[in-house]
Amino acid sequence: MEAIYALAIGTLVAAGVWALLRPRTFQVVVGLSLLSYATNLFIFGMGRLGENRPPILPPDGGASPTLYADPLPQALVLTAIVIGFATTALFLVVLLALRGLSGTDHVDGREPDR
Amino acid sequence: MNVIAPHLPILPIVLPLLAAGALLLVSESQRTVRRSIALASIAGQLVTALTLLYLTTDSVPEIWSRGIGVYSLGAWPAPFGIVLVVDRLSAMMLALGAIVALATLVYSMSHWDRPGQPFHPLFQLLTMGLNGAFLTGDLFNLFVFFEVLLAASYGLVLRGVGTVRVRTGLHYIAINLFASFLFLIGVALIYGTAGTLNMADLLGRVQALEADERALFDAGAWILGIAFLTKAGSWPLNSWLPGAYSVSMAPLAAGFAMMTKVGVYAVLRIGTLLGEDQAAAAILGEILYYTGIVTLVSGTIGMLATLHLRRLVSYSVIVSSGLLLASLGLGIEALTAPVLFYLATSVLTTAAFFLVAGMTDRTRLFFDAAGAEVPKAPPASSPGAVPETGTRALPGYMGFGVHEPDPYGTEEEVGTPIPIAIAFLGSMFVCCVLLVTGLPPMPSFIAKFALLSTVLETAPAAGEAGAGWGLVVAILVSGLVGIVALTRIGIRLFWTVTQRRTPRLHVLEASPVAFLVLLCLALVAASGPVMGFLQATARSLHDPGTYIESVLSARYADTGRGTQP
Numbered sequence: 001m002e003a004i005y006a007l008a009i010g011t012l013v014a015a016g017v018w019a020l021l022r023p024r025t026f027q028v029v030v031g032l033s034l035l036s037y038a039t040n041l042f043i044f045g046m047g048r049l050g051e052n053r054p055p056i057l058p059p060d061g062g063a064s065p066t067l068y069a070d071p072l073p074q075a076l077v078l079t080a081i082v083i084g085f086a087t088t089a090l091f092l093v094v095l096l097a098l099r100g101l102s103g104t105d106h107v108d109g110r111e112p113d114r
Numbered sequence: 115m116n117v118i119a120p121h122l123p124i125l126p127i128v129l130p131l132l133a134a135g136a137l138l139l140v141s142e143s144q145r146t147v148r149r150s151i152a153l154a155s156i157a158g159q160l161v162t163a164l165t166l167l168y169l170t171t172d173s174v175p176e177i178w179s180r181g182i183g184v185y186s187l188g189a190w191p192a193p194f195g196i197v198l199v200v201d202r203l204s205a206m207m208l209a210l211g212a213i214v215a216l217a218t219l220v221y222s223m224s225h226w227d228r229p230g231q232p233f234h235p236l237f238q239l240l241t242m243g244l245n246g247a248f249l250t251g252d253l254f255n256l257f258v259f260f261e262v263l264l265a266a267s268y269g270l271v272l273r274g275v276g277t278v279r280v281r282t283g284l285h286y287i288a289i290n291l292f293a294s295f296l297f298l299i300g301v302a303l304i305y306g307t308a309g310t311l312n313m314a315d316l317l318g319r320v321q322a323l324e325a326d327e328r329a330l331f332d333a334g335a336w337i338l339g340i341a342f343l344t345k346a347g348s349w350p351l352n353s354w355l356p357g358a359y360s361v362s363m364a365p366l367a368a369g370f371a372m373m374t375k376v377g378v379y380a381v382l383r384i385g386t387l388l389g390e391d392q393a394a395a396a397i398l399g400e401i402l403y404y405t406g407i408v409t410l411v412s413g414t415i416g417m418l419a420t421l422h423l424r425r426l427v428s429y430s431v432i433v434s435s436g437l438l439l440a441s442l443g444l445g446i447e448a449l450t451a452p453v454l455f456y457l458a459t460s461v462l463t464t465a466a467f468f469l470v471a472g473m474t475d476r477t478r479l480f481f482d483a484a485g486a487e488v489p490k491a492p493p494a495s496s497p498g499a500v501p502e503t504g505t506r507a508l509p510g511y512m513g514f515g516v517h518e519p520d521p522y523g524t525e526e527e528v529g530t531p532i533p534i535a536i537a538f539l540g541s542m543f544v545c546c547v548l549l550v551t552g553l554p555p556m557p558s559f560i561a562k563f564a565l566l567s568t569v570l571e572t573a574p575a576a577g578e579a580g581a582g583w584g585l586v587v588a589i590l591v592s593g594l595v596g597i598v599a600l601t602r603i604g605i606r607l608f609w610t611v612t613q614r615r616t617p618r619l620h621v622l623e624a625s626p627v628a629f630l631v632l633l634c635l636a637l638v639a640a641s642g643p644v645m646g647f648l649q650a651t652a653r654s655l656h657d658p659g660t661y662i663e664s665v666l667s668a669r670y671a672d673t674g675r676g677t678q679p
Contacts, residue, residue, distance in 0.1 A: 020292065025284070032291050039295045039302075046306030073305070076254055080298055083261045087294070090268055091287050098284050101277040107288075109281040 001049055009045070012038035023112075025095040025105050032091065036084040040077050047073030119169065119177045123185040123198045125162045126208055126245035129155050134238035149223055152234045156219050159241060160212035167205040171647065181654060182664040184251070192251070192665045193315045199251040199665055202651035203454070207248040207379055210458055211372045213633065214465045215241050217626035221469050222365040224620035233273065240266040240369060247376050251665055252311045253301050253338075256380065260297065260345065264290050267370060271362045282357035289344065289354045297341035303334025313387050314665035317658060320388065335388070339381065339398040346377025347435045349409040356416065359428040364472020367424065371464035374431055375457060378438045382450075385442065386655045387662075398443075403581055406440025407588050409433075414592040417599040423471045426603055427464065430550050433592055434460040440585050441565060448572050449565065450652035451645060456561035458644075459634060463549040463558060466630035470542050473623060474607055535619045540608050545631045547604065551596040557637040562589060564645070 012034050019031030047070035055071040102109035133155030140147050168174070170181045177183075183200040186192065200208075219237065227233040243263025250256050268290075272283045305311055307327045308319040323331055344351040355374070359367045381402070398405070413432030420426050434456070441453045545556075552558040566586055573582025637644060654660060 020288075028288055032288070032295075035292070035295050039298045042299055043302040043305075046302040048306075072311075073302070076302070076305075079254070079258065083258070083265075084291075084294075087261065087265060087268070087287070087291055090265065091284075091291060094268075094272065094280060094284050094287060097272075098277070098280045101280055107284065109277055 005041070005045055005049060009038050009041050012041070023107050025098065025107055028107060029088065029092055029095055032088055036080075036088065040080055040084070043073050043077050043080060119165075119174075120183075120185070122162055122166055122169070123183055123200045123249060124187075126159050126212075126249065127198075127242055129158045129162070130238040130242035130245070134235040134242070137235040137238065138232070148234050149227070152219055152238065155238055156212065156216050156241065159245065160209070160216055163205065163208035163212045166200050167202075167209050170200060170202045170205045171650075180660050180664060181650075182661060184665050193310060193312050196255060197251040197312070197665060198249040199314075199661070200249065201661060202647065202654060203379070203383065204248045206454070206458070206648075206651065207375070208245055210375075210461050211241065211244045211248070213630075214372055214461060215244075215369060217465060217469070217630050218365045218369040221368070221472075221623050221626040222363075224622040226363055226365050233270075236266045236269045236273075237369065239263075240270065242266075244372055244376065248379060251313055253304065253313060253384075254311050257294070257297050257301060260376070261294060263373065263376070264294070267373060270366045270369075271358050273366065274363055276361075279361050282354075282361045286354045286358040289351070293341045293344035293351070296337050296344070300334045300336075300338030300341060303330060303337065307331040307334065312665070313384060314662040317387060317662060335384075336398060338384070339402075342377045342380045342384075343398070343405065343439070344377070345374065346381065346439065347374045347409070347432050348377075348405050348439055349412050349436070350405075352409065352412075352432055352435075355432060356420075356425050356428040359431065359468075360422065360424040364424070364468055364475070367428075367472075368465040368468035371431070371461050371468065374435050375461055378435065378442075378457065381439070382442060382655070387658050399445075400443065403440050403443030403445075403585075406436050406438070406443050407584060409436030410440060410588050410592055411436070414595045418595055420599075421603060421606065423474060423603055423607065424468070426599060427467045427471055427550075430467070430596065431464055433596065434464070437565075437589060437592075440588065441569075444569070444573065444576075444578055444581055444585065446568070446572050446576050446578065447652065447656045448568050450655060451648040452561055452564035452568055454648045454651060455641075455645060456558065456565060459549065459556070459558040459561050459637065462630050462634050462637075463546065466542070466627055466634070467546040467550060469623070469627045469630070470539065470546055473539055473619060473627075474543065536608070538619065538624060542627050542631060543604055543608065545634075547597070547600040549631075549634060550600065551593050553593075553597075555635075555638060557634050557641060560638060560641050562593070565589070 016031045016034030016038060019027045019034060022028060022031070050069060053067060053069040055069040055074060057068065098109055099105050104111055106112070133151050136151050137148055140151065142148075166183070169178055169183060172181050178200075181202055184192070185198040185200075187196045187198065190196070215237075222233065222237075240263055243259050243261075243266060246259030247256060247263065250259055268283065268287050271286055272279055301311065304316070307323060307330045308316055310316060310319050320328070320331060340351070347355045359370055362370070381398075385398075385402075410433055413429045413436055416429035416432065417426055420429065438453055438457055438460075441449050441456075548554075549556045549558050552562040566589060569582045569585055573579050573585075
């Protein structure tokens with residue numbers, strides 16, 4: 001599971017960075033979204049992966065911490081999702097504004113001279 | 115006092131939040147009400163910050179012993195709950211931020227906060243993010259407050275009209291979003307290895323790490339450091355800064371003066387908490403020095419390369435960041451106090467200079483939305499030009515665009531009285547130039563002098579003689595180049611302008627600038643006590659034991675709940 005998880009994050013980051021470096025605004029926003037998914041998965045993974053491990057204690061459960069998932073990364077991911085989502089939405093609005101004002105979707109607001 | 119004082123640390127966060135909420139409820143047309151709310155909030159923050167500053171000086175030992183105040187939110191003790199920590203460094207940064215915010219807000223009230231987009235709520239949220247970043251005691255909330263202040267600044271950069279603002283805003287947002295993801299990855303790595311996010315709890319956990327986990331932790335600290343350097347405007351990561359700072363409105367750029375210093379603050383805070391020797395990568399270690407030097411040099415070159423005042427001031431922000439990072443990167447404890455002194459003066463300087471730049475923009479007749487000059491033919495009715503109704507032929511030199519007084523005219527005055535607005539602007543400009551370049555009698559001179567002499571004294575003993583000399587040369591050369599660049603632009607702005615329109619200066623605009631400059635002069639007069647305070651700050655920073663102990667031992671007693679278990 002760890003290998004698949006790591007591969008998924010790596011693929012997301014690679015695709016995200018590649019798209020982020022594209023000169024078109026839409027690709028940049030897609031790249032940022034992919035990076036934010038990768039980051040969130042990464043935070044989640046830092047709480048250690050495991051199966052059948054609830055983050056809260058059942059009343060009849062044991063007290064060993066190995067039985068439970070770490071709840072903190074889940075809280076962090078939740079916050080990071082909210083913040084990342086909001087800032088990406090804002091970025092989308094700015095992107096649309098630039099598209100409307102400059103008439104092109106190039107990140108510099110004008111087509112490169114060829 | 116004893117009842118309120120323990121709850122003071124939360125006020126710098128709650129006040130602007132409440133004010134921002136209230137401002138959203140008041141309609142745009144009720145300008146007086148909006149301005150009063152905004153001003154009351156900033157004034158409250160300033161009073162709170164100054165009180166906290168007083169409390170951290172050990173003058174009132176019965177409230178906070180050892181100059182460190184800890185506020186446990188929800189009364190949860192430190193390693194598990196969220197804490198706000200006030201020590202001398204945070205209190206100083208809070209006070210600086212509140213002073214700059216006050217000056218900026220008053221300045222913007224002249225006409226910059228006109229209806230259109232919500233200026234006041236965003237500005238309040240910007241101060242909330244700044245205050246929170248200085249106060250928070252754990253890494254994740256540092257991220258949250260960074261995002262709060264950045265989100266507000268995104269909105270503020272875009273304020274106004276013009277494609278150029280939207281374009282630079284887009285670059286600014288993209289780079290900072292990327293840096294935020296780096297921040298999160300760093301935080302996640304640190305949590306995954308050390309198992310804590312509380313800054314005070316980190317050191318003990320790190321020292322207990324196995325070698326392989328330790329490598330991962332160091333990688334996390336490095337990634338975090340890269341995120342901080344991006345915010346601080348350090349060299350390869352600062353391409354967004356001159357654009358974003360020079361196109362945003364003048365008072366906002368002044369308010370942003372504090373933002374790059376948040377990055378420097380974070381480097382200093384976490385770097386000193388992790389310690390020089392205990393952690394291999396106490397936030398970038400030696401690399402910090404080299405990045406700082408390159409930042410200093412690149413900012414200096416930028417200053418020399420631009421003829422646009424606001425861009426030039428933006429580059430001077432980069433120069434000051436570079437100076438701070440390079441000095442911190444030397445890793446000499448004795449340097450911290452002069453570095454902090456320089457940080458304080460540089461914040462006030464940059465704010466004042468951006469405000470002055472906002473006013474000098476208006477002495478120009480033509481400028482585009484970004485404030486940059488647009489070449490355009492002068493109108494025939496401008497002073498000095500020959501009236502079209504005249505019978506004489508146009509003198510030859512007029513063809514070159516030189517508008518000297520008409521040699522045949524008799525109606526022309528020989529000497530023109532200097533308008534008081536231009537005199538004020540000119541003198542403030544000179545003060546700002548002296549401040550930026552660090553010439554006497556300004557506090558930045560004292561800061562640079564203390565910095566240089568300390569480097570020369572202590573660097574050889576610390577085995578950093580070469581690096582120390584490198585820093586000395588870089589600082590001196592950048593100061594000289596700064597004088598050249600600023601003199602050149604000063605001549606362009608105040609001497610060689612033939613098409614000047616005397617700007618009408620509002621008292622609301624002039625007074626904040628004068629206030630900041632006078633405050634700098636007061637800082638010179640009080641440099642002895644200030645330096646003493648900063649040395650105490652440096653001592654407590656480099657002795658993280660006190661900080662760690664204060665934070666981790668804070669229980670319910672500190673939140674005024676008495677002695678519950």
